[in-house]
Amino acid sequence: MKFLNIITIVLIIIFTSLMFIGFFFKKVSDYTILYTFMFLGIGFFITGVLMIFSIKNNFFEFYQKVSTVLWFATILLSIPMFLRGINWVL
Secondary structure: OHHHHHHHHHHHHHHHHHHHHHOOOHHHHHHHHHHHHHHHHHHHHHHHHHHHHHHHHHOHHHHHHHHHHHHHHHHHHHHHHHHHHHHHHO
């Protein structure tokens, strides 16, 4: 848990500093937002898949009932992040 907190703080500092630099240089800001939303999409997808496999291994009966909903939620959380990042640059 401590590792995730440190990574979160470092990413916030990097994002904030790049956005400050992006105030003066437009392209830096565009790429920062693109990469941020791409990382968010990847993060949502990886977290969702890990959660699904954990539920499948530990609560198989529950997984059989809600597996479709879990997969749709994982996909529908990650795809908009990718689209938002791409749309920002275009």
